[in-house]
Amino acid sequence: xxxxxxxxxxxxxxxxxxVIVETKNGKQYVGKLIxxxxxxxxxxxDTEEVEDNEVKRKLGKVFLRGDTIILISPxx
Amino acid sequence: xxxxxxxxxxxxxxxxxxVIVETKNGKQYVGKLIxxxxxxxxxxxDTEEVEDNEVKRKLGKVFLRGDTIILISPxx
Amino acid sequence: xxxxxxxxxxxxxxxxxxVIVETKNGKQYVGKLIxxxxxxxxxxxDTEEVEDNEVKRKLGKVFLRGDTIILISPxx
Amino acid sequence: xxxxxxxxxxxxxxxxxxVIVETKNGKQYVGKLIxxxxxxxxxxxDTEEVEDNEVKRKLGKVFLRGDTIILISPxx
Amino acid sequence: xxxxxxxxxxxxxxxxxxVIVETKNGKQYVGKLIxxxxxxxxxxxDTEEVEDNEVKRKLGKVFLRGDTIILISPxx
Amino acid sequence: xxxxxxxxxxxxxxxxxxVIVETKNGKQYVGKLIxxxxxxxxxxxDTEEVEDNEVKRKLGKVFLRGDTIILISPxx
Amino acid sequence: xxxxxxxxxxxxxxxxxxVIVETKNGKQYVGKLIxxxxxxxxxxxDTEEVEDNEVKRKLGKVFLRGDTIILISPxx
Numbered sequence: 420x421x422x423x424x425x426x427x428x429x430x431x432x433x434x435x436x437x438v439i440v441e442t443k444n445g446k447q448y449v450g451k452l453i454x455x456x457x458x459x460x461x462x463x464x465d466t467e468e469v470e471d472n473e474v475k476r477k478l479g480k481v482f483l484r485g486d487t488i489i490l491i492s493p494x495x
Numbered sequence: 496x497x498x499x500x501x502x503x504x505x506x507x508x509x510x511x512x513x514v515i516v517e518t519k520n521g522k523q524y525v526g527k528l529i530x531x532x533x534x535x536x537x538x539x540x541d542t543e544e545v546e547d548n549e550v551k552r553k554l555g556k557v558f559l560r561g562d563t564i565i566l567i568s569p570x571x
Numbered sequence: 572x573x574x575x576x577x578x579x580x581x582x583x584x585x586x587x588x589x590v591i592v593e594t595k596n597g598k599q600y601v602g603k604l605i606x607x608x609x610x611x612x613x614x615x616x617d618t619e620e621v622e623d624n625e626v627k628r629k630l631g632k633v634f635l636r637g638d639t640i641i642l643i644s645p646x647x
Numbered sequence: 648x649x650x651x652x653x654x655x656x657x658x659x660x661x662x663x664x665x666v667i668v669e670t671k672n673g674k675q676y677v678g679k680l681i682x683x684x685x686x687x688x689x690x691x692x693d694t695e696e697v698e699d700n701e702v703k704r705k706l707g708k709v710f711l712r713g714d715t716i717i718l719i720s721p722x723x
Numbered sequence: 724x725x726x727x728x729x730x731x732x733x734x735x736x737x738x739x740x741x742v743i744v745e746t747k748n749g750k751q752y753v754g755k756l757i758x759x760x761x762x763x764x765x766x767x768x769d770t771e772e773v774e775d776n777e778v779k780r781k782l783g784k785v786f787l788r789g790d791t792i793i794l795i796s797p798x799x
Numbered sequence: 800x801x802x803x804x805x806x807x808x809x810x811x812x813x814x815x816x817x818v819i820v821e822t823k824n825g826k827q828y829v830g831k832l833i834x835x836x837x838x839x840x841x842x843x844x845d846t847e848e849v850e851d852n853e854v855k856r857k858l859g860k861v862f863l864r865g866d867t868i869i870l871i872s873p874x875x
Numbered sequence: 876x877x878x879x880x881x882x883x884x885x886x887x888x889x890x891x892x893x894v895i896v897e898t899k900n901g902k903q904y905v906g907k908l909i910x911x912x913x914x915x916x917x918x919x920x921d922t923e924e925v926e927d928n929e930v931k932r933k934l935g936k937v938f939l940r941g942d943t944i945i946l947i948s949p950x951x
Contacts, residue, residue, distance in 0.1 A: 426536040460578040502688040612730040654840040806916040
């Protein structure tokens with residue numbers, strides 16, 4: 420049973436798909452994952468800023484600095 | 496009596512098993528440990544976000560950035 | 572369908588355009604992106620400091636230290 | 648009078664013994680020190696989470712990320 | 724239309740001029756920029772500490788550690 | 800008049816003597832300095848945890864992680 | 876008009892003189908600057924801890940860890 424070995428493989432397979440990103444300031448950004456690097460800097464497109472399950476803002480393309488990110492999860 | 500020498504060996508032997516992960520924002524994530532790296536970035540699958548012993552959200556696959564993690568423990 | 576591969580490419584293509592920058596102290600800076608480096612130190616020109624959607628201050632040219640930045644987004 | 652020269656020597660001589668670990672979130676973990684590395688990532692076994700001198704949880708094996716640790720002390 | 728390429732060029736061209744420096748503890752320092760390095764450690768001269776637009780203290784020469792700095796802006 | 804040139808020389812000359820260590824969580828540890836390294840990880844022996852000038856706990860040998868330390872001062 | 880080029884030159888020229896050091900926990904230390912290194916770890920002698928312009932404690936020799944320091948200024 421082969422398993423994925425590295426965390427960045429998971430991000431790689433999420434490229435082009437919508438993901439939820441949670442940041443240390445308690446916000447969520449939902450958007451299409453366009454790019455990431457080893458610092459976990461990421462770029463989302465068609466991004467919505469979500470707070471308490473409500474869309475607060477539509478932001479288009481967004482660069483998020485890696486050190487503010489808590490988690491990244493594919494949004495079904 | 497040989498003992499495990501490195502902390503990452505413990506994570507390695509937990510691969511494929513369910514673990515509890517606690518993060519600096521006071522949340523717990525319980526899921527199957529799929530991958531980790533030397534920064535302690537980890538990926539969980541079938542993840543549940545737990546607060547005050549209640550499941551708050553089911554998240555599927557989750558990438559957690561290492562510098563937000565306090566502890567990782569196998570969940571029995 | 573070729574896609575941009577690295578987060579810094581997104582910043583590069585935003586050069587000379589107005590961007591929104593959010594910082595960890597809860598402020599927004601809106602200005603023309605003049606320069607950035609790998610630490611995400613950036614320089615904006617014609618900068619406005621915005622709080623609660625109000626312009627609080629006009630700052631002209633501003634150097635923002637990378638580690639205070641949460642996100643950078645082109646402002647339409 | 649020879650003296651121990653490096654802090655990690657102290658951790659090494661505590662291996663296999665019970666230690667108290669205090670973390671930045673104000674908690675204590677008491678367990679048998681199984682492993683550590685230069686980042687002070689550590690692994691405890693038979694771990695008890697202690698708050699206000701009361702055992703809150705029994706956790707078995709626990710990986711603690713180095714940058715959350717304030718102190719490590721052998722528990723007599 | 725050639726544009727400045729690197730953030731430190733902006734600091735370099737501000738040398739010898741008065742700048743506003745904002746730090747993470749919510750203070751402003753206004754002074755003549757004398758020196759800086761790649762960590763954004765800076766030295767100001769004829770420095771005034773400003774809070775709520777009032778001069779709180781005159782400090783003369785001041786070394787500010789880079790990791791406490793949010794922004795640096797030429798003061799007109 | 801020769802002067803000590805490096806901060807670690809001061810720690811070195813304090814080895815074997817009692818020192819006060821203050822940490823970012825507002826506590827003081829007073830003990831005999833046994834070891835330190837370049838990260839300012841230190842080990843104290845016969846350690847007392849002090850809060851508001853009262854001894855709260857006797858801890859014996861203690862490893863303190865460098866990045867939690869504010870200051871170290873010989874206690875006369 | 877030659878100007879000092881590097882921030883550490885300013886610290887170097889302050890050696891042997893009294894300086895004010897402000898730390899992230901809101902305290903001031905006033906003492907004679909004995910030593911510093913590239914991390915801005917510093918050693919003061921004849922140190923006074925000052926809060927709200929009052930001397931709270933006399934500390935003699937003090938090692939201050941660089942990452943807790945906000946500013947260093949010669950005290951006239």
